[in-house]
Amino acid sequence: MKRSLLGLSVFAASAVMLAALPAAGQQKSGQETTAQEERIKPLGVGDAAPALKVGKWVKGAPVPSFEKGKVYVVEGWATWCPPCRESIPHLTELAKKYKDKAVIIGVSVWENDEAYTRKVEEFVTKMGDKMEYSVAIDTAHDSNGHVARNWLQAAGLNGIPASFIVNGEGRVAWIGHPMSMDKPLEQIVGGTWDMDAAVKDYAKKAEEAAREQAEREKQMAEIRPIMDAIREKDYAAANRGYDALIAKYPDRAVQLKMDRFNRMLVGDPASSYATARDLAAHEFKNNAMGLNALAWTIVDHPKLQNPDFDLAISLAERAVELTNSKDGMVMDTLAVAHFKKGHVDKAIELQTKAIALVGDMDADTAAELKQRLEEFKAAKK
Numbered sequence: 001m002k003r004s005l006l007g008l009s010v011f012a013a014s015a016v017m018l019a020a021l022p023a024a025g026q027q028k029s030g031q032e033t034t035a036q037e038e039r040i041k042p043l044g045v046g047d048a049a050p051a052l053k054v055g056k057w058v059k060g061a062p063v064p065s066f067e068k069g070k071v072y073v074v075e076g077w078a079t080w081c082p083p084c085r086e087s088i089p090h091l092t093e094l095a096k097k098y099k100d101k102a103v104i105i106g107v108s109v110w111e112n113d114e115a116y117t118r119k120v121e122e123f124v125t126k127m128g129d130k131m132e133y134s135v136a137i138d139t140a141h142d143s144n145g146h147v148a149r150n151w152l153q154a155a156g157l158n159g160i161p162a163s164f165i166v167n168g169e170g171r172v173a174w175i176g177h178p179m180s181m182d183k184p185l186e187q188i189v190g191g192t193w194d195m196d197a198a199v200k201d202y203a204k205k206a207e208e209a210a211r212e213q214a215e216r217e218k219q220m221a222e223i224r225p226i227m228d229a230i231r232e233k234d235y236a237a238a239n240r241g242y243d244a245l246i247a248k249y250p251d252r253a254v255q256l257k258m259d260r261f262n263r264m265l266v267g268d269p270a271s272s273y274a275t276a277r278d279l280a281a282h283e284f285k286n287n288a289m290g291l292n293a294l295a296w297t298i299v300d301h302p303k304l305q306n307p308d309f310d311l312a313i314s315l316a317e318r319a320v321e322l323t324n325s326k327d328g329m330v331m332d333t334l335a336v337a338h339f340k341k342g343h344v345d346k347a348i349e350l351q352t353k354a355i356a357l358v359g360d361m362d363a364d365t366a367a368e369l370k371q372r373l374e375e376f377k378a379a380k381k
Contacts, residue, residue: 044199048170049072053147058120060134063134072166073181074151076151076152079119084160104134108120109160151164156206156209162177163177173188226238260272261275287322288322332354344379
């Protein structure tokens with residue numbers, strides 16, 4: 001259960017895709033951009049598909065080239081990527097649906113492990129018929145692989161899973177998350193896809209993404225001195241920096257205050273608590289989820305020394321009030337805060353209410369809350 005906003009930053013929360021790819025799941029680890037990578041030919045919707053050069057075909061018939069008149073899906077994925085694993089059954093469904101009309105190909109990229117070939121082979125074997133389409137391994141285990149460079153890097157993407165649909169003319173007709181390609185694939189296979197419109201739409205999204213990326217880089221440059229000050233434990237300088245940014249960007253005050261609350265909590269808790277009280281009195285005055293997030297961060301922080309449980313209780317109490325005592329997760333936060341404060345009987349009372357509110361709508365959450373109740377009861381014995 002994750003209810004804190006730990007690590008939230010208006011500046012650091014960048015999208016995982018740098019081009020028009022919607023909401024991919026996982027980013028690759030940082031890689032230095034080489035001169036060779038910079039010379040890669042850009043790839044977008046409407047462009048001719050690059051050659052599909054792989055290191056090894058693991059499953060299904062190899063695809064040496066894109067045949068005219070056939071539709072192909074090329075997906076970048078990795079064994080370490082949870083969203084990629086979630087997409088695999090869906091790709092299998094599409095492979096069965098378009099068995100004679102489209103070829104689905106999953107290419108393992110960015111494995112970051114020199115033993116990647118064995119790792120991928122074992123993964124594919126374990127998946128069995130859940131991964132029933134052609135699977136290949138890139139030519140290298142890092143960002144230097146052919147598919148990683150000429151497909152993902154060329155399209156400006158640094159997140160996976162990422163899919164490309166290649167039409168019967170060998171052109172890239174669509175780029176995006178595999179869970180979002182049902183309609184485009186249906187239209188491309190059926191010959192009703194408007195390529196001209198797709199090219200214009202992709203170009204527009206790419207321009208918007210470029211502007212957003214430029215803005216993120218600008219913001220990161222502005223917050224970097226604050227992070228440097230925190231690393232150097234110069235909390236006074238960090239607070240001055242936050243104050244300046246909040247004054248400069250009043251429309252981002254909530255995010256900046258949350259960023260200060262989270263980043264300063266261990267090194268300068270007094271400053272963080274003051275920020276929490278400020279948020280509770282203003283921006284989060286009538287925001288139950290915001291108050292709940294603040295309280296949960298205090299009671300659940302793994303490195304916080306001498307947490308202010310009284311503050312956590314007051315924040316959680318206000319959140320309970322705002323939800324009319326009908327939100328089980330908020331009630332659970334208040335129960336934990338009381339338990340941490342040493343109010344075991346109160347914690348048991350509140351946790352019992354929390355479990356009743358959650359009910360059976362979420363089996364995993366209900367089980368977690370019940371386990372916590374048992375811990376409370378055990379502490380009383």
